Amino acid sequence: RLRGMSTVVTTFGVGELSAANAIAGSYAEQVPVVHIVGGPSKDAQGTRRALHHSLGDGDFEHFLRVSREITCAQANLMPATARREIDRVLSEVREQKRPGYILLTTDVARFPTEPPADPLPRYTGGTSPRALSLFVEAAAELIGDHQLTVLADLLVHRLQVVKELEALLAADVVPYATLMWGKSLLDESSPHYLGIYAGSASVPAVRTAIEEAPVLVTAGVVFTDMVSGFFSQRIDPARTIDVAQYQTTVAGEVFAPLEMGAALEALATILTRRAITSPPVASPPAEALPPPPPRDQPLTQEMLWDRLCVALTPGNVVLADQGTSFYGMADHRLPQGVTFIGQPLWGSIGYTLPAALGAGVAHPDRRTVLLIGDGAAQLTVQELGNFSREGLSPVIVVVNNDGYTVERAIHGETAPYNDIVNWKWTDIPNALGVADHLAFRVQTYGELDDALTAAAAHRDSMVLVEVVLPRLEIPPLLVELVQPMSPDGSVRR
Incomplete structure (x- = not known):
């Protein structure tokens, strides 16, 4: 999303199927990703034996067939045609802006080959x-x-x-x-x-x-x-x-x-070339932010997103997970030079936490700001330690509204399937080996203001802010969007 193309390398079977959700999301959202899979040798496949990471039935193309549904081009490399096939997949990924799949077996990987002499050809003649x-x-x-x-x-x-x-x-x-x-x-x-x-x-x-x-x-x-x-x-x-x-x-x-x-x-x-110039138009004015509330006032969704917008600076990469985080920020104007990343079509919750790691690696000079719900973060939180390993210092805002608030709004306000275990979020960075960090749990506007001020002052440290919000409050924009999904057409605000 930030650099134009990326690559993920996994092992055969278990690795590639673990990545399938992310690859399918990249297909839906038109993100060019090259998925390289390391597979068992051609000789081993020829024996049709029950090899590890396979389904045990001697068919080693199950997962290649899966890839055809979620990638724009696939290649099962052979020595004689490997270079041409690699170029074909790379070209399709670049032009179609969707993932591609390359299966590289252990024996084919050892064959010598010459690097390409020319850049990848681009499609030409696309306009009549x-x-x-x-x-x-x-x-x-x-x-x-x-x-x-x-x-x-x-x-x-x-x-x-x-x-x-x-x-x-x-x-x-x-x-x-x-x-x-x-x-x-x-x-x-x-x-x-x-x-x-x-x-x-x-x-x-x-x-x-x-x-x-x-x-x-x-x-x-x-x-x-x-x-x-x-x-x-x-x-x-x-x-x-x-x-x-x-x-x-x-x-x-x-x-x-x-x-x-x-x-x-x-x-x-x-x-x-027209002889006229259109007159200025009165664009809808940006809503002026309300004055700061009393410092001891309990936080609301509106307070959180308003204060976060003030904290953003040019160069930030903001990643907002599907749910209250994405729709809370969506109708707020961003400063020039801020990049906003979400996943509103595929909508795989938890996506943005590892995506924030990728954004930081892609642009270490730009500070990432991750906005994610507690339920979503629990799915991918293990990546938190890798931020520290890569020397990255994101600001991570965990919206703790005690479960799946959007799902409560649609169906099952008090249903146990929308409840989650309430983690001690400020202890998580230590548990996952994050060396240099600050962690805050905030429940009032003043506490949020202090935490974000500290985040701005500590640009070389990871800052995790757990924001405690009411379990049934959702942003106004999301109310309008999820109302058609509610069984009785009503959504609690």
Whole structure:
């Protein structure tokens, strides 16, 4: 997500199946990951014996077949074709922005080979000149003298065309919003930033600006249930230019093959060549943060997210786990230069803790800020010690609301299956070997303020802040999103 491509190496069978959830999540969220699996030798497989880490039936391709469902390209390497097959998988991963799978057996790994002499070839010819010309004509006619509004999302980042989108926004006065999936994709401190669009769960001013725009450009937008208010978006195709990976649709007419970057560049050119400049628009103002509450006031969700936003600084990488952490932060504006990472489509709780480790390794110069619930953290907390091993100093905020609060809101408010064991979170870093750290348990606004102030002052130390919140309180945005899932259509706020 941060560096463009990554690699994970596991053993055969048990290792690769343990990683399958993460690989499937990368497929769903279009994250390019190369999964290299070390397997038993071809000779050993040929005996069809019951080898360790296998299912014991002599079939050693069970897991290769599994990989075909959750990766975009697979290779079972053979000596004669290994180099070509490796390049093929790497190329597909890079171009499709999804995981790939390489099975490397112990004997094939020992064969000598020459390193590639040339860089990986890139796909070419992804845009037809005729499709581009016809698109420009149709788009210019639809835009006319109207002001453009942009709704952008995740694929702009994944396809590495953020600069092209920024050039479009700079070509005129262009109000813009993102979905939660694409949060931090664009500068949220700009006066032209509208906010987060989430269908019926949007702030009314943002919903009006997007749904009633004279001409709307949707760039890299994928409407999923949890970012669209359960598909409650009301986008008029007749007034929309939808820019997708390999095609663009103008008022219902499809132009292809046409790559996203080329379409965005063409739209910017249309605006710069117009004889008019759009007037400034009154974007929905960012809600002013309320004055700090009394220091002895018990914490609420609103207090937590408001104070965290003040604590963020340019360069931070914020990882918010699915649940109150993600949706509590989603509708807060971030400072320019802050990267926001979540997993709203795949939604595997606990993902962000090891992902924060990966973010820190990818950019050790950028401090990571992890926001995670107590139930989610219990699934992956063993990675905490590795932050110390890698010399990283994240700020980790564990939201202790005594169990699965989002699940309580949907179904089973008092059901025992939404209860978890209440850990002593401030003891965990010591237990897992974190050498240099601070740990706080906070229940009032003053305690939270002191803990975050200490975190800012100790940039070279891991800081864990356990935030105790009411077990049944959830952020307003999440109330709107989960209400359709509640059996009686009501969600406790």
